[in-house]
Amino acid sequence: MLLANARLPHTPAPVDVAIAHGRIAAITPAAGRPGIDLGGALLLPSFVDGHVHLDKTLWGLPWRPNSGAPTVRERIENERTHRRTLPPVQQRGAALLRQMIAHGTTALRTHADVDDAYGLANLEATLELRQAFRGRADIQVVAFPQSGILTRPGVAELLAEALRLGAEFVGGLDPASIDGDAKGHLDIVFGLAQRFDRGIDIHLHDRDAGGNAQLRDIAARTIAIGMQHRVTVSHAFSLGTPDESDFARTADALAEAGVHILTSSPSVGIVPPVHALRARGVVIHAGSDNIRDLWNSLGTGDMLERALIIALKQGFRSDPDIETALSLCTDAAALGLPAHRLVVGAAADLVALEAETPAEAVALRPVRRLVMKAGVILAREGRCVDEK
Numbered sequence: 001m002l003l004a005n006a007r008l009p010h011t012p013a014p015v016d017v018a019i020a021h022g023r024i025a026a027i028t029p030a031a032g033r034p035g036i037d038l039g040g041a042l043l044l045p046s047f048v049d050g051h052v053h054l055d056k057t058l059w060g061l062p063w064r065p066n067s068g069a070p071t072v073r074e075r076i077e078n079e080r081t082h083r084r085t086l087p088p089v090q091q092r093g094a095a096l097l098r099q100m101i102a103h104g105t106t107a108l109r110t111h112a113d114v115d116d117a118y119g120l121a122n123l124e125a126t127l128e129l130r131q132a133f134r135g136r137a138d139i140q141v142v143a144f145p146q147s148g149i150l151t152r153p154g155v156a157e158l159l160a161e162a163l164r165l166g167a168e169f170v171g172g173l174d175p176a177s178i179d180g181d182a183k184g185h186l187d188i189v190f191g192l193a194q195r196f197d198r199g200i201d202i203h204l205h206d207r208d209a210g211g212n213a214q215l216r217d218i219a220a221r222t223i224a225i226g227m228q229h230r231v232t233v234s235h236a237f238s239l240g241t242p243d244e245s246d247f248a249r250t251a252d253a254l255a256e257a258g259v260h261i262l263t264s265s266p267s268v269g270i271v272p273p274v275h276a277l278r279a280r281g282v283v284i285h286a287g288s289d290n291i292r293d294l295w296n297s298l299g300t301g302d303m304l305e306r307a308l309i310i311a312l313k314q315g316f317r318s319d320p321d322i323e324t325a326l327s328l329c330t331d332a333a334a335l336g337l338p339a340h341r342l343v344v345g346a347a348a349d350l351v352a353l354e355a356e357t358p359a360e361a362v363a364l365r366p367v368r369r370l371v372m373k374a375g376v377i378l379a380r381e382g383r384c385v386d387e388k
């Protein structure tokens with residue numbers, strides 16, 4: 001297959017991209033060869049959403065006004081009350097996956113709720129989605145104790161069963177502020193990861209200095225069991241602290257332990273500072289988190305939109321800074337997957353769109369003319385190819 005008359009970032013002259021066996025086989029100056037004429041469209045590596053909740057989404061359903069509340073604890077209870085009225089996870093999750101793929105995402109990590117009320121139902125449904133979308137999206141599944149572990153009898157055992165069923169990651173949630181016992185919570189999470197040889201992805205919302213103390217504890221535990229670059233902390237808002245020495249101490253601990261930081265870049269409150277973390281060697285990447293669900297009505301699953309949100313929150317204005325925001329949204333390596341790169345030999349995971357530069361792509365978020373994974377065209381002109 002040949003993608004003819006395309007452009008690569010920072011390369012003004014158009015190129016032809018030959019694809020063979022799912023990989024980029026050659027990139028040569030455009031020469032009017034027969035193929036799929038992209039008309040000078042810009043190619044970007046396909047997008048990576050490091051944190052979604054496929055089991056929570058209301059995508060594809062009529063608009064539902066948000067019934068949430070101000071605190072994490074209240075939002076958990078609100079969801080537990082209303083979620084039983086929703087159609088099956090497979091239906092809602094598939095609708096969102098198609099939306100994400102049509103917008104250029106071909107790799108993602110999703111958290112699936114495991115709790116005392118639902119047991120493993122959401123996790124099993126999410127594993128079904130992973131299987132149904134094999135070849136269209138690389139989907140990693142986190143067994144996520146949304147309602148806590150220690151405060152909900154039986155959840156630790158359910159998490160173990162989730163890992164036996166095939167979840168690649170064990171999740172955690174606010175070890176101190178939700179479960180009330182940071183040590184006890186982390187003992188279980190790290191114990192399960194070690195026992196089943198799986199990665200870890202912990203939601204940590206605590207914004208005070210206690211949040212950074214937990215991050216340093218997580219870093220120390222990661223080194224202790226040799227899990228460098230297999231542990232992610234999502235949100236980690238406390239890294240936005242104005243206390244420079246506390247920040248530096250914590251960032252250095254995360255860098256040494258290879259603990260990755262995932263941001264969804266919420267509009268309210270402090271967030272991890274992208275440049276300062278990268279300067280200290282910390283991997284930071286991005287995800288959507290809640291997309292049109294009982295927690296949050298906003299979001300579309302478009303990672304160009306997420307890059308815009310990151311750029312706005314971080315005060316990024318220059319083109320290199322905006323490209324940095326976009327780089328958080330294409331970082332497959334941060335998930336432990338092969339990097340998405342536009343070079344000969346890399347998997348042909350790419351997106352084509354009408355923009356002069358990557359920064360303009362973030363600014364305009366134009367329709368995705370083509371989305372390809374491993375050389376297979378998944379979407380054209382903003383729609384999945386198997387859609388009517």
Ligand SMILES: [Zn+2]
Nearest residue numbers: 111203289290
């Ligand atoms: Zn989340």
